[in-house]
Amino acid sequence: MSETASLALCDPFELPESEPLVAGIDHVELYTGNARQAAYYYSGVFGFTPVAISDLSKGPRDRLSIALVQGNIRLLITSPVSPDGEIAHDLAEHGEGVKNIAFRVHDVAEVFDHAVRHGAKPVSEPAINKDPYGLVLSASVAGCGNVVHSFIQRDSYFGDFLPGYLDLSPSSPVPSLGLTAIDHVAISVSCGELDQSCDFYQRVFGFFESHAEDVSTEYSAMTSKVVQNSTGTVKFPIVCPAAGKRKSQVEEFLLNHRGPGVQHLAFLSDDIFESVRLLRANGVSFLDIPASYYEAVESRLGAVPENLSRLQELGILIDRGDEGYLLQMFTQHIPSRPTLFVELIQRKGANGFGGGNIRALFEAVEREQARRGNL
DSSP states (O other): OEEEOOSOOOOSOOOOTTSOSOOEEEEEEEEOSOHHHHHHHHHHTTOOEEEEEEOTTTSOTTEEEEEEEETTEEEEEEEESSSSSHHHHHHHHHOSEEEEEEEEOSOHHHHHHHHHHTTOOEEEEEEEEEETTEEEEEEEEEOSTTOEEEEEEOTTBOSSSOTTOEEOOOSSOOOOOSEEEEEEEEEEOOTTOHHHHHHHHHHHHOOEEEEEEEEEOSSOEEEEEEEEOTTSSSEEEEEEEEOOSSOOHHHHHHHHHTSSEEEEEEEEESOHHHHHHHHHHTTOOBOOOOHHHHHTHHHHHSSOSSOHHHHHHHTOEEEEETTEEEEEEEBOOSSSSSOOEEEEEEEEBOOSOOHHHHHHHHHHHHHHHHHHTOO
16 A cells, blocks of 8 residues: 655754764665566575565566565565566666665655755655555655665564565575675766766765775776765765776676666675685686786785685685775676676775775676677
């Protein structure tokens, strides 16, 4: 059941620094051609448990959606049920990938009002959705490219996902791969759009710029900035291509995605060695990291607190930060059209994004681009 929210939009307001506009990421919605198959993949390969479904018998008539959970990560997998309509059009235009980054907020009406007053384009007005488990307030605005940001207020809801979804009871437990949270969501934008995109997230959602990085290889280059909320529970690295001899991985994404959007999702792991081992056993392909990377690690970072042979065996990257170090690894693209890949990251005190590894990542991606004939 849905009705217009009775809460009136508020006058301009200021939240205390301890309470950001956006509290965290509630869920991430991916558009795909077949939600059942994709849910089966993310469950069987990545260790997510299906918890709720919305189909023709329960929810909107234009889609089938399945919600999956692992740790504090919620994914919503959505596909169209006809060749017409917004979802089918979005898939044809942009390919499979992230459509909605839904934010957890404390007051939907206030946050929606703030976002619209500061330049966000409204997509759906504040509304209340109810079922026997309680009620959820929601609204949404447009983000970068084809991305939408929903606002979710669920402090009075006790179901597995959202109203309008039928709870699923798995026939057997899905083994977790140790993925605990969404560490960050990386967004690619066109050349010249980096500053305005960062300004949008700062102005509309109260984020601040926390990092900046320029990277170049023999063939390609990129410029990046990171915007995040004040508590660090939402982090968006935003990247754009820079001048280079050939097409960069960012340009390849923009070409195949036909514009700005989410390039990759980064999942936080509590044991990246075990997560990567299990994913490899499940058939996930990761980027190939050259042996020269590991030969140069200690000259770049000094003595490292991890076994280099073990890192090299699994293809895991390491980088230092001011407060410690981090470990990370990148899958190859998940859809056949290169519009989304996954990063795994384990933080050992570092708050950065592996800036020292980006060059190695670019070179690895360029080898994959060359293999696809896209370099």
